[in-house]
Amino acid sequence: MPITLPPINRRCFVTGTLSGVVSLLFPSVWGAESVLPSQDVWAFLSDTHIPADRKKNGGKQPINPVEHFIKIRTDILSGEIGRPYGLIVSGDCVYSHGLPEDYKTLLEEFQPFREQGLPVHFAMGNHDNRQAFLNAVAQATGQQTPQTIPSRLHSIVETPKANFFLLDSLEKTNQTPGLFGEEQLQWLSDELDSRRDKPAILVAHHNPDYSRHIIKATVALQDTTPFFELIRERKQVKAYFYGHTHTWQTLRVGGIHMINLPATAWLSNPTQTHAWVLLTLKDNGISLTFRSIDPEHPKHNKVFDFVWR
Numbered sequence: 001m002p003i004t005l006p007p008i009n010r011r012c013f014v015t016g017t018l019s020g021v022v023s024l025l026f027p028s029v030w031g032a033e034s035v036l037p038s039q040d041v042w043a044f045l046s047d048t049h050i051p052a053d054r055k056k057n058g059g060k061q062p063i064n065p066v067e068h069f070i071k072i073r074t075d076i077l078s079g080e081i082g083r084p085y086g087l088i089v090s091g092d093c094v095y096s097h098g099l100p101e102d103y104k105t106l107l108e109e110f111q112p113f114r115e116q117g118l119p120v121h122f123a124m125g126n127h128d129n130r131q132a133f134l135n136a137v138a139q140a141t142g143q144q145t146p147q148t149i150p151s152r153l154h155s156i157v158e159t160p161k162a163n164f165f166l167l168d169s170l171e172k173t174n175q176t177p178g179l180f181g182e183e184q185l186q187w188l189s190d191e192l193d194s195r196r197d198k199p200a201i202l203v204a205h206h207n208p209d210y211s212r213h214i215i216k217a218t219v220a221l222q223d224t225t226p227f228f229e230l231i232r233e234r235k236q237v238k239a240y241f242y243g244h245t246h247t248w249q250t251l252r253v254g255g256i257h258m259i260n261l262p263a264t265a266w267l268s269n270p271t272q273t274h275a276w277v278l279l280t281l282k283d284n285g286i287s288l289t290f291r292s293i294d295p296e297h298p299k300h301n302k303v304f305d306f307v308w309r
């Protein structure tokens with residue numbers, strides 16, 4: 001079961017003519033001369049930590065998560081560096097305890113994306129709550145509240161150049177470590193085996209445990225070992241995106257790109273910056289354009305290229 005916020009005008013998208021689609025999808029921001037956004041281009045965000053109260057601050061060096069998110073939303077919708085087809089948010093969507101009122105504010109703040117025709121796909125972080133999130137999405141989209149909540153919420157977003165696998169590493173709300181669990185790893189294994197023909201890009205919240213020398217194991221993904229065994233031997237897996245550490249970092253494990261997304265909320269240290277990335281799929285890899293809310297930050301607008309193994 002996915003957590004997806006569909007565009008408000010999806011119906012128009014399905015039934016409209018090409019010119020009608022353009023104007024309906026992008027009535028004001030993208031302009032009448034716009035073309036349909038490419039499925040090769042996506043906005044990736046992490047750790048938005050939106051609280052119910054828009055005035056609330058958070059973090060060791062307190063900042064206002066809603067104010068920072070609005071700056072990032074404005075940047076994405078400006079289309080200055082390209083028009084994403086949709087958004088992927090890699091968890092810790094709300095403040096701390098996954099409260100229903102937090103999700104109400106979260107979905108209100110994401111509403112402008114829906115209005116501009118962009119679907120938003122969310123992954124669960126350790127500060128999320130599955131039931132509260134699904135209930136809020138059902139309410140916001142006029143659907144029935146789900147009767148049963150699966151133990152993990154995972155989904156696949158298929159595009160012409162690659163398949164995105166959204167995984168769920170939430171073990172217990174407001175406790176730091178994460179766990180995929182055997183059942184989800186079996187699902188991932190089966191789904192990867194039936195999709196060998198296209199690059200697979202995996203997305204979840206928790207950072208892998210890199211043998212304890214980068215991040216302490218107690219705050220990372222507890223089932224890193226079986227996860228790595230699973231993905232290393234499936235050569236279509238090219239990249240794993242995650243958040244959790246509120247730190248931008250990239251490295252390679254077994255030829256797979258490990259990409260730690262920056263947070264939009266509070267920072268892990270003052271050298272980091274509130275940011276998002278624009279992902280562009282290529283035939284043999286991806287490029288990521290780093291967008292800070294601080295235009296003077298040294299990484300702002302830098303493009304990082306990753307070639308597939």
Ligand SMILES: [Fe+2]
Nearest residue numbers: 047092244246
């Ligand atoms: Fe976080």
